[in-house]
Amino acid sequence: MSKIQKLELTWVGKNEQLHIEPRILIENKELSNISIDVNTENMLIHGDNLLALKALEQKYAGQIKCIYIDPPYNTGNAFEHYDDNLEHSIWLSLMKPRLEILYSLLNSDGVIFIQIDDNEQAYLKVLCDEIFGRKNFITSIAVKVSPPNGVKIAHATKTILKEKEFILVYAKNAEGLLLNPQYIEANEFDKHYNKFILGDLTDLSSCEILSLTDVLKEKGMKASLKDNNFKKWLIENKDRIFQPVRQDRIKNIDKYKVKKIIPIEEMPGYYSYNGSQVQFVSNSIKNIAGSETYARLVCDLWTDIAFNNLFQEGGVVFKNSKKPEKLIKRCFELTTNPGDIVLDSFLGSGTTSAVAHKMNRRWIGIEMGEHAYSLCKVRLDKVINGEQGGISKLQNWKGGGGYRFYELAPTLIKEDAFGQPIINPEYNAEMLAAAVAKHEGYFYNPDSSVFWKQSNNKGNSYLFVTTNHVDSRIVETIKADMKEDEFVLIVCKSFDSNCNGYKNIVIKKIPQSLLKNCEFGVDNYNLNIINPPVYEEDEDE
Numbered sequence: 001m002s003k004i005q006k007l008e009l010t011w012v013g014k015n016e017q018l019h020i021e022p023r024i025l026i027e028n029k030e031l032s033n034i035s036i037d038v039n040t041e042n043m044l045i046h047g048d049n050l051l052a053l054k055a056l057e058q059k060y061a062g063q064i065k066c067i068y069i070d071p072p073y074n075t076g077n078a079f080e081h082y083d084d085n086l087e088h089s090i091w092l093s094l095m096k097p098r099l100e101i102l103y104s105l106l107n108s109d110g111v112i113f114i115q116i117d118d119n120e121q122a123y124l125k126v127l128c129d130e131i132f133g134r135k136n137f138i139t140s141i142a143v144k145v146s147p148p149n150g151v152k153i154a155h156a157t158k159t160i161l162k163e164k165e166f167i168l169v170y171a172k173n174a175e176g177l178l179l180n181p182q183y184i185e186a187n188e189f190d191k192h193y194n195k196f197i198l199g200d201l202t203d204l205s206s207c208e209i210l211s212l213t214d215v216l217k218e219k220g221m222k223a224s225l226k227d228n229n230f231k232k233w234l235i236e237n238k239d240r241i242f243q244p245v246r247q248d249r250i251k252n253i254d255k256y257k258v259k260k261i262i263p264i265e266e267m268p269g270y271y272s273y274n275g276s277q278v279q280f281v282s283n284s285i286k287n288i289a290g291s292e293t294y295a296r297l298v299c300d301l302w303t304d305i306a307f308n309n310l311f312q313e314g315g316v317v318f319k320n321s322k323k324p325e326k327l328i329k330r331c332f333e334l335t336t337n338p339g340d341i342v343l344d345s346f347l348g349s350g351t352t353s354a355v356a357h358k359m360n361r362r363w364i365g366i367e368m369g370e371h372a373y374s375l376c377k378v379r380l381d382k383v384i385n386g387e388q389g390g391i392s393k394l395q396n397w398k399g400g401g402g403y404r405f406y407e408l409a410p411t412l413i414k415e416d417a418f419g420q421p422i423i424n425p426e427y428n429a430e431m432l433a434a435a436v437a438k439h440e441g442y443f444y445n446p447d448s449s450v451f452w453k454q455s456n457n458k459g460n461s462y463l464f465v466t467t468n469h470v471d472s473r474i475v476e477t478i479k480a481d482m483k484e485d486e487f488v489l490i491v492c493k494s495f496d497s498n499c500n501g502y503k504n505i506v507i508k509k510i511p512q513s514l515l516k517n518c519e520f521g522v523d524n525y526n527l528n529i530i531n532p533p534v535y536e537e538d539e540d541e
Helices: 049-060 084-105 121-132 150-155 201-206 212-219 228-236 325-335 351-358 371-384 429-440 472-481
Strands: 025-027 043-046 064-069 106-116 137-144 164-171 183-185 195-198 208-211 241-246 261-263 271-273 276-280 285-288 291-297 341-344 362-367 404-408 413-415 421-423 461-465 487-492 505-509
Touching (some): 025 049, 043 371, 049 084, 049 404, 084 106, 084 121, 106 325, 121 137, 121 164, 183 285, 195 212, 228 291, 341 351, 351 362, 351 371, 362 371, 429 461, 472 487, 472 505
Parallel strands (some): 043 362, 043 404, 064 106, 341 362, 461 487, 487 505
Antiparallel strands (some): 025 404, 106 164, 137 164, 195 208, 195 241, 241 276, 413 421
16 A cells, blocks of 8 residues: 655654653742732743743643744854755754644634745745644735845845745634734725715715715815825715625615615615615724724735834844834734733744733743843833833833743753763752653642642642652551542652552652653753844934
């Protein structure tokens, strides 16, 4: 029988499986900012983002509403010995496990935005088709990031200059996806709106229908959005201006072939004119930045968000590599509501978390480099203090909120001087109990009165971790305290051989029982060999 084939992207090393250690996260209380909001759920995490994503997976799987990532773009000169096949393979091998965990973190109606340029866009698209499912691909947004000016023009004879990047958009479940359509102020008036209603709007069938061109001519105006008088008049008359739109359901019904506006019985709430459906200008009037404006729907070409002059945004310097706050705001407005959880695992200068904070979304930001301290923390502290850059005025941001700062715990198991696996001496009893709980699929949640109920799983299953030797006396004490339907897993350094004969008590030794779970001692699955994107800054600093 022939082997079943499937459409997929292959590369050197694709099938090498990473056994990632599920580390615990340790709060650095000196760096947390909770003075205004002690109950904050926002998380700023410093550490390798693959390890950090793995650390989040147990608690946040299926909980994240929106993910925006701007992974470092792959460039040939990032490798000491350039090899096209090897270069793409390394980049894809770095991205695949991250995307797999991000997929698991998205909730059922969640969406991920991945910004990328031409170097890897095509490869990334096929990889995402495999991980998220091709049916869950929503679109590829083209974003204008760099105008053709300055010194770049000198290269116009050598290449076609870059103006755009892409944002790949995938849903966890496209079939159930529901977006919040976004609008921006239109530059041109749609001339298909060519009819004007004269008369009492409470009785549309008795109104006279005029040519919009004639009405404007009489008023000495042209249908141009450059004319502020026309824009004002347009909004004032938004319920009187319309265009006839062909509607197959009514085009052949005689009663609708009259030059009057009448209700469509088959479509409650809609009207017809001369056999066509009536579409009012009011459908194109939207509230943008607090005022009514004639607007157009935002589709898959975003040319209205400036990428230059961002070096002061957020109050931190990340030269030529920041993303505009307005870009992230649009992604969140499309897909989220206040209170939803959003995540960025390539946080950079902290833009995604800053925007989420100002928009009242809960957020998780991960940054593997020193930027977590020098950029992300600094920027988010400014946000809490009410900084007025970026989207602050659009959101009427006055400050507030908070976040907790986390570091990844060190590896749980390391080798001693003789090459034997031992529990990392940096772990105290609480850290050890929490780490083993994560490995075993339990949630660390110590009971205040029952010592052996350190962690629990679904139902009445508990975990007790101790570095002491366990003998029959300890087991009998726990057994006497247990209810019939309760189960306990005891994890310890050693135990008597006669202690493992109970139906609802299982005993394991550490570290031996954990060695098969994952790869210990790896602290860096990094992307440092890859350069971040660079954008032109036209304004002098």
